[in-house]
Amino acid sequence: MLAKRLIPCLDVRDGQVVKGVRFRDHVVMGEIVELALRYREEGADELVFYDITASPEERSVDRGWVEKVARQIDIPFCVAGGIRTVEQARSVLHAGADKISINTPALQRPELIDQLAREFGSQCVVVGVDSLAAEDGWRVHQFTGDPERSRESGRRTLDWVSEVQSRGAGEIVLNCMNSDGVRQGYDLAQLSAVRARCGVPLVASGGAGAVDHFVDVFQRCDVDAALAASVFHSGAVPIPQLKSALAEAGIPIRPH
């Protein structure tokens, strides 16, 4: 039986792992490879590196670190952030990333999803969706990496989830912005609604604060994976204990 996945997300800036008070005042947490290996040892099933390196002129950023990670770790990893073209995706995949994740560029140019799926196969094309509750349901937001530019995209979340699948996305990461950073649990209502529309693997993101939150999201929303950052980085939810708790609750996991 396919195991549910636990995915720590690491923010990378200028080749180092950072944590910030959301978008500014980033503090360096350590070297990428070292932290990646630590999570691998703890039993992480996959890693996401979110490259927040500023690139004001929309230049491609230096991703020499991708190759280092690819050579050192033996679990899959995905690179998100700043991938806007087929060529940028190619360089990240050829450096050894298993998947690439796109978000705002897909909203600006949806055919990018088709191009990436055709070129590299759906299995390595992840679409990240930042979603926020509005009066008439959920809406997709764009440019969420920059508080000055972050805004609603004009798309309904459920429609966009259907569209990205028909264009060839092989996995969807739903980041529920209402719950993000609040640590009160995943947005179960929204994730369930998206699950009903989503025939490809679905990754829950935003809101994890305690072990129970992971149990809830797997049991009630049937997501394929749960992504979290701060609860893993701070040690508030250690992965080995989390896996034991999930197994006790009858959720299939990869034993560590």
Add this chain to the structure above:
Amino acid sequence: MPDLVLVDSGGSNLGSVQAALERLGVAAPVSGDPARIRAASHVILPGVGAAAVAMARLREQGLVEVIQQLKQPVLGVCVGMQILFEHSEEGDTPCLGLFPGVIRRLKPAPGIRIPHMGWNQLRALGSHPLTQGLDQQHAYFVHSFAAAVTESTMLSVDHGQSFAALVVRGNYHGAQFHPERSAAAGAQLLENFLGLEG
């Protein structure tokens, strides 16, 4: 020390497979040279992406017959395994024909998402030096097409249906999962393969 060669079948996991072997202390040069490939003690065919792309890459380099005639242990990984079969439904692609059968698209079902992506448990169906230590272990899969379970299947995996995770026929072997991304289980498979007599 095995004299191993990686064939460039166009997959973006070439570097990752090479690194996995290096972590085991084994040099894994990439070659498209028929003489070099024929002389190797072990040959690995990595592969990610589409079967048609991998076959085209082998044809371009004049390697189709070379691979079909190898006598030493050969291991195909993911798409590198799929192209060892006769045909793939993916892009209606004629393949190498070293295993009988057709690679077919996996069917989605309630609760069964395609691509089959993530860690799934291996089940031993037959006994072979290659499966040593792998029964019940989890390995990392990411694919939408698969080979049916037949008498050549040594490990199977379940995702809505049962299909082949590891196949063996003569000196040809194929893993649907990714040893380079399957942590300890992946390293175990590569060690088992390197232990086969060349």
